[in-house]
Amino acid sequence: MNKQINVRLPGTILISAKTYAEEHGFSSIQELIKEAIREKLFEQPEISKEELALVRKLVEASEKKNLYGTEEQLFKKLKTR
Numbered sequence: 907m908n909k910q911i912n913v914r915l916p917g918t919i920l921i922s923a924k925t926y927a928e929e930h931g932f933s934s935i936q937e938l939i940k941e942a943i944r945e946k947l948f949e950q951p952e953i954s955k956e957e958l959a960l961v962r963k964l965v966e967a968s969e970k971k972n973l974y975g976t977e978e979q980l981f982k983k984l985k986t987r
């Protein structure tokens with residue numbers, strides 16, 4: 907079960923995080939934060955930034971062509987292969 911937390915950041919860090927997330931293919935600051943925590947906890951990220959960017963492109967292309975409907979449906983399909 908996922909839990910929600912709130913994080914307060916100084917304005918300069920928030921701006922830098924937004925810029926970094928956009929430049930490195932993260933869909934949001936939340937995704938960047940989750941990835942940073944994974945890296946700290948597990949040392950090896952589950953997915954590289956380049957792979958994440960490719961997955962996001964795949965999701966976007968699939969949504970445009972309505973191949974699997976929602977992002978959740980697409981990921982379910984990808985997990986079965």
